[in-house]
Amino acid sequence: MAGHNPWPNEGNTGHIWDEDIRELDNPPPLWWMLAFYAGFIMIIFYAIYYPTIPLANGFTKGIAGWTAIKEYEESYNELKAWRKQKFADKEEKLASLPLADIMKDTDLKLYAVATSKMLYGDNCAACHGAGGMGNPNFPVLADDDWLWGGHINQIHASIANGRVGNMPARGMMGNLSDEEIEQVTDYVMALSQGKGNDPAVAAGKAVYAKGMCLACHGPNGKPLAPNGAANLTDQIWRFVPFNDGTCKSMVEKTQRDAVLRTIKYGVNVKKNGDLIDCTREGAMPAWKGRLSDKDIKRLAIYVHELGGGQ
Ligand code: HEC
Ligand code: HEC
Incomplete structure (x- = not known):
């Protein structure tokens, strides 16, 4: 094969197949070489400019200061500005x-x-x-x-x-006895089930009038206009048996206990500037400002x- 080379001057490598197929030894085209060198220079530039080379503890950081997080933050800020x-x-x-x-x-x-x-x-x-x-x-x-x-x-x-609901303890005048509180509690529980006129709770209904509950909660357990007092004719209870430690005098087990506690100790009732034991606490802060x-x-x-x- 290589022994006989009929084209000695054309710069072939001496590899000839099928009589006349030769492998030539030409340099690559100029454009290709330029691209090759340019690519090489790019790699060096890239390695200097961007984080590139892994080291034992981290990597080279590059002179551009580029990080993925920074790029993310930039596009996030762009998005924010766009939304704004x-x-x-x-x-x-x-x-x-x-x-x-x-x-x-x-x-x-x-x-x-x-x-x-x-x-x-x-x-x-x-x-x-x-x-x-x-x-x-x-x-x-x-x-x-x-x-x-x-x-x-x-x-x-x-x-x-903001809003602060106030309810006096033991009725408007604070004069309801423990027995009357039991009775009016039964009445409130009946009210919530639509049974306010049940003769069994007639005594409680009278206490409801005596305690002037109606001044705030309305004659039939429903405030005549919104005034901070609850509608007592539904089953929506704001104060449920919770036992969060604000009441040492009683333990609430049932919803009736929770209602009784509210009636007996009121809502946001203060004495000498401090909330009394067992009173319900609750204030809606003002957000103006x-x-x-x-x-x-x-x-x-x-x-x-x-x-x-x-
Ligand atoms: C000065 C107005 C006022 C008077 C008088 C008043 N209440 Fe209230 N009552 C309130 C306010 C305010 C609340 C607290 C806001 C709320 O209902 O969640 C409240 C809450 C309640 C609750 C709790 C409701 C719930 O959803 O947990 C019950 C029960 C209740 N009152 C019954 C009575 C009874 C019975 C009387 C009469 C003995 C009475 N209230 C007298 C204003 C009043
Ligand atoms: C620290 C607890 C607290 C925070 C925080 C709070 N609230 Fe309240 N909010 C309350 C309480 C307690 C009441 C009932 C006040 C009362 O007894 O009358 C209330 C009442 C309300 C009411 C009236 C409800 C009604 O039945 O009429 C609205 C509306 C309300 N809050 C909205 C908000 C909004 C909106 C925010 C946030 C900006 C907020 N609250 C933050 C405790 C809070």
């Missing part, structure tokens, strides 16, 4: 429009709800539970049973200014749309 610009219009409307107008704008309302979830989770869920489902001794926000009213303006006022006016509006809409808004 995209929703600037809605944010502006939330800030400037009165609530009544916002409530008429379905789009804006949905936007307020969607952007409230974090705000609610950070500031409200600890007391009112996730999604407004309530916690023992804190009112549920996701139903249509309102202490202070379910109109958007009432909800807004509850959040902005702590949250922006816009965020308070946003939350009012969110609570209103949880289900029970009127």
Whole structure:
């Protein structure tokens, strides 16, 4: 094969097959070599510029200071800026429009709800539970049973200014005896089952009048207008047997015990500036000044749309 080379001057390698197929020894084309060298230079540049070479403890960091986290943060900030610009219009409307107008704008309302979830989770869920489902001794926000009213303006006022429900211990004059408290407790339990007129609880009904419970809870157990007092004609109890250590004088086992405790010791009853033993404690903090006016509006809409808004 190599012994006989009929093309000695063309620069072939001497490998010849099938009589005339030769392997030539040409240099690669210039463009190819340039690309090859350029690629090589790129690798060196890359290795200097970016984190590249693994070491025993880590890797070379590169002069660009690039990290995956930084790149992520940059694109995240870009996205945030984009969102801010995209929703600037809605944010502006939330800030400037009165609530009544916002409530008429379905789009804006949905936007307020969607952007409230974090705000609610950070500031409200600890007391009112996730999604407004309530916690023992804190009112549920996701139903249509309102202490202070379910109109958007009432909800807004509850959040902005805070609310403190006050109920005296042992009736308005504080003069109900233990026996009368037992009787009126039976009456309240009957009321919650729609049996307020049952003759068996007639004595309790009389105590209800004597204790002037009706001044706050209404003549039939339902406040005439929202005033912070509970509707007693439903089965929604804010104060359930909880035994959280705030009451040394009694142990609550049943819902009746919980009702009795509320009637006997009241709600937020203070003596010399301190809450008395066993009184129910509960205050809704005011958020004006702590949250922006816009965020308070946003939350009012969110609570209103949880289900029970009127
Ligand atoms: C420290 C616990 C606590 C936190 C935090 C809290 N609340 Fe309240 N909230 C209460 C209590 C207690 C009441 C009931 C007050 C009363 O007894 O009248 C209440 C009442 C309300 C009411 C009135 C309910 C009704 O039935 O009329 C609304 C609305 C409300 N809260 C919304 C919010 C929102 C929104 C947030 C978050 C910004 C929030 N709350 C944070 C404890 C809290
Ligand atoms: C000055 C107004 C006022 C008077 C008078 C009053 N209450 Fe209340 N009552 C309230 C407030 C405020 C609350 C606390 C808010 C709530 O209901 O969650 C409350 C709570 C209750 C609860 C707890 C409801 C629940 O869901 O756990 C019961 C039961 C109750 N009252 C019964 C009575 C009875 C019986 C009397 C009369 C002996 C009476 N109240 C007198 C204002 C009043």
